[in-house]
């Protein structure tokens with residue numbers, strides 16, 4: 535298997551996020567406020583739980599949930615792994631490892647976590663990898679555990695690339711997403727609908743405790759976004775661009 539490379543930068547997210555609002559209060563705050571406070575609520579309700587984050591990137595979610603423990607963060611991209619390892623890994627309470635959930639499971643098949651988080655990862659991988667990650671969430675989750683999975687949302691499911699919003703067939707997207715070394719049109723972005731996201735998590739043996747959405751397009755930007763994504767303003771004005779689900783193992 536080729537080494538995985540994440541072909542995007544978190545620096546660009548700060549500017550991009552100015553297009554969105556939380557719809558909480560006056561809308562000038564963090565568009566992810568509802569999601570991040572949900573993560574804090576889950577962590578506060580399970581202070582003794584072990585936390586697994588699959589695809590921890592630069593470690594921002596671990597910082598939000600840092601009062602639980604022990605914590606394991608998995609990151610396959612070498613550069614991003616090095617950054618989060620340098621700032622978070624202590625080799626005891628917090629472990630940051632350069633691997634995917636599937637390779638971690640091979641080494642630790644019996645390990646279970648009270649909290650498992652997959653934050654903004656499953657839209658950037660082939661659909662088969664998405665299914666495998668969600669199956670890993672199920673398998674790693676303790677019987678009384680909670681998982682939080684967050685991803686993209688649009689009014690309909692679409693398969694796109696970051697630098698080219700042409701709608702792709704799923705097989706075309708999968709081939710592109712599977713070759714991270716040659717992604718010349720930016721990172722692959724699967725735009726889930728609410729229905730396709732919930733179908734994917736349920737198919738993995740997870741049941742939904744709560745679903746939420748966050749990062750709404752600001753009213754003055756709706757027309758531009760609708761054109762950009764190949765939709766209509768009326769179809770997207772009340773559909774936030776991201777969604778999350780709190781999950782547990784289905785009975």
Ligand SMILES: C[S@@+](CC[C@H](N)C(=O)[O-])C[C@H]1O[C@@H](n2cnc3c(N)ncnc32)[C@H](O)[C@@H]1O
Nearest residue numbers: 540588589590591594611614634635653654655
């Ligand atoms: C958009 S970033 C999100 C990072 C972090 N979870 C957050 O919310 O800030 C997506 C991350 O998923 C990682 N990733 C990609 N494929 C993965 C896989 N198969 N397993 C785990 N992580 C993966 C990428 O390297 C990248 O760091």
